[in-house]
Amino acid sequence: MSGDSFIVVEGPIGVGKTTLARRLAVSFVAELVLEGADHNPFLERFYRNPREAALSTQLHFLLQRTTWMREHGQQDLFRGPRVADFLIDKDKLFAGVNLDPDEFALYQDLYRHLVVEAPRPDLVIYLQAPVKTLLERVDRRGIGYEKDMDPDYLQRLADAYMRFFHGYHDAPLLIVNAAEVNFADNDADYAALLEEIQRVGSGRHFFNPAPLSTA
Numbered sequence: 502m503s504g505d506s507f508i509v510v511e512g513p514i515g516v517g518k519t520t521l522a523r524r525l526a527v528s529f530v531a532e533l534v535l536e537g538a539d540h541n542p543f544l545e546r547f548y549r550n551p552r553e554a555a556l557s558t559q560l561h562f563l564l565q566r567t568t569w570m571r572e573h574g575q576q577d578l579f580r581g582p583r584v585a586d587f588l589i590d591k592d593k594l595f596a597g598v599n600l601d602p603d604e605f606a607l608y609q610d611l612y613r614h615l616v617v618e619a620p621r622p623d624l625v626i627y628l629q630a631p632v633k634t635l636l637e638r639v640d641r642r643g644i645g646y647e648k649d650m651d652p653d654y655l656q657r658l659a660d661a662y663m664r665f666f667h668g669y670h671d672a673p674l675l676i677v678n679a680a681e682v683n684f685a686d687n688d689a690d691y692a693a694l695l696e697e698i699q700r701v702g703s704g705r706h707f708f709n710p711a712p713l714s715t716a
Contacts, residue, residue, distance in 0.1 A: 521628065529582050629662075636655065674706065690710065
């Protein structure tokens with residue numbers, strides 16, 4: 502990757518995108534940009550009662566992400582490399598899963614008024630894993646409000662991600678099967694991913710690594 506690259510790591514809840522983004526930022530000596538889900542005051546309420554808190558949760562994320570875009574426009578990317586754990590385009594993905602039709606119509610209207618031109622990534626890394634693996638990783642990280650997360654909800658999200666990236670052509674895309682590897686703690690797995698990132702050119706690429714060790 503070049504010295505002013507913008508890399509985005511994406512994927513469903515529990516797949517490990519924030520952990521990987523942190524490690525990539527260190528490797529590329531890049532600024533780390535996190536979506537900061539833990540700063541959303543409605544998120545815990547959403548997990549307790551999705552129907553009641555879905556709209557407020559989603560609108561908070563929309564405002565948070567559009568504020569970041571206004572502060573970090575396309576021209577600002579030239580000051581150095583960045584790694585982010587969110588893609589602004591995916592905001593509508595969550596809205597489509599979580600909101601009822603009337604709420605989604607309101608959300609889309611606000612989206613059209615708020616969203617400015619987003620910085621274009623030089624690479625998007627889309628991490629995939631089955632719901633069973635996602636649930637295990639969510640449980641392992643031990644965030645209280647994520648306890649007993651609904652597997653059906655995770656499945657709907659995973660399916661929505663697959664549909665979204667099936668038609669995604671806005672940036673080079675690396676689709677990674679992250680089910681059997683540990684990019685967070687296993688240096689061999691992580692080194693293999695770094696090598697794959699360096700080989701990525703334009704278009705769509707697939708990386709289906711076998712676990713290199715059990716450490």
